[in-house]
Amino acid sequence: MSETAQGAHDARDDGFEASEFLVGLGRGLAGALLFALPMQMTMEMWDLGHAMDRWRLLALMLLAIPLLVGIAHGIGFERTFTWREGMRDAMVAFALGIVASGLILALFGLLDARDSLNDIVGKIAVQAVPAGIGALLGRSQLGSGGEEEAEEDEPGMSYGSELFMMAVGALFLNLNMAPTEEMVLISYIMTPWHALLTILCSIAVMHGFVYAVSFKGGQSLEADTPWWHALIRFTLPGYAIALLISLYSLWSFGRLDDAGSMPVLMSMIVLGFPGAVGAAAARLIL
Structure with missing residues (x-):
């Protein structure tokens, strides 16, 4: 294969991987909303945002990181990847969980400008853990039939x-x-x-x-x-x-x-x- 042809082939592969990753992001955001929305609309979770002990909240978020990495290594936003890419997918999923939680809470007026920064961060943080898990589950539940068939062969x-x-x-x-x-x-x-x-x-x-x-x-x-x-x-x-x-x-x-x-x-x-x-x-x- 000539250098020109090889370059075109690599460009197509890079474009396909980028497109697949963007589709995965969309599914991840949908998964975050689908799986975490019931919790985002309950009063107990809003109250926990400012009442929960901050050390326990920090422990929950730290526990979520290895859990997300483990899920990402098995699912992730792409079909095949290394542990390093799994860590990347876990961080992306956590970020999607934070964004989705912040948007939903803001949409319903649950993030008030009069709230302290500590309360706002707490409300989003406690919701971001289940939303992050939901973001990773989005690929397995919202994937196309072709991907499901491929996964069945694994x-x-x-x-x-x-x-x-x-x-x-x-x-x-x-x-x-x-x-x-x-x-x-x-x-x-x-x-x-x-x-x-x-x-x-x-x-x-x-x-x-x-x-x-x-x-x-x-x-x-x-x-x-x-x-x-x-x-x-x-x-x-x-x-x-x-x-x-x-x-x-x-x-x-x-x-x-x-x-x-x-x-x-x-x-x-x-x-x-x-x-x-x-x-x-x-x-x-x-």
């Missing part, structure tokens, strides 16, 4: 990667629920028998989501594989992860302050139900 994730994605799914759904007063209220209403049934239902729903109802992306078991293999290998570890993520989410939003061990346990079990659903759904979506 090799499956490692065991550690699947557990990581479960943690991301649990955190994403917990961020919707943990800020609400209802989580604590339900935990006070429930009896220990209700809690036990909730645990069993969480495990059953989580297991059925992936293995029983045959959702797209679910895992099918070989004929000679015992039924308990998937339960022990995926479902129970996934539920344990969902409970830990629930505990962190409740602590992060101050829902466990001055609470005894039993209320903490009950609240964790309550939030663990949507966390388990999010963990199971992550294996289907991502």
Whole structure:
């Protein structure tokens, strides 16, 4: 191939990659709005913007960075990239989350010029984490059919990667629920028998989501594989992860302050139900 032809070929490749990245940005912004809009329109999240402990908010944002990098390495805004490009995509997704959150809050008059800079930054920051995750999920959910088919041909994730994605799914759904007063209220209403049934239902729903109802992306078991293999290998570890993520989410939003061990346990079990659903759904979506 001549130097001229090679140059033209490289230019076309660069143009295609730039176009693909811009399309990914559009999907990312759409994903940020789609997945984070319910939280952006709730009073609890607005209040957290100025009431949440700043160290806990900083911890949440710092935790979001490796989570976003991990998701970006598996999804990102392009089909193939290195870890360095995954870091780039994670930062772009976080930026999209910040922009989308700021625009929505400003659109509805929730960012007032009379608010302090600390309150404005807090309101946007607490919303930017779920919006950033949504920005990365935009590619997997809003991609074209051709990309989905290409992704179906890719090799499956490692065991550690699947557990990581479960943690991301649990955190994403917990961020919707943990800020609400209802989580604590339900935990006070429930009896220990209700809690036990909730645990069993969480495990059953989580297991059925992936293995029983045959959702797209679910895992099918070989004929000679015992039924308990998937339960022990995926479902129970996934539920344990969902409970830990629930505990962190409740602590992060101050829902466990001055609470005894039993209320903490009950609240964790309550939030663990949507966390388990999010963990199971992550294996289907991502």
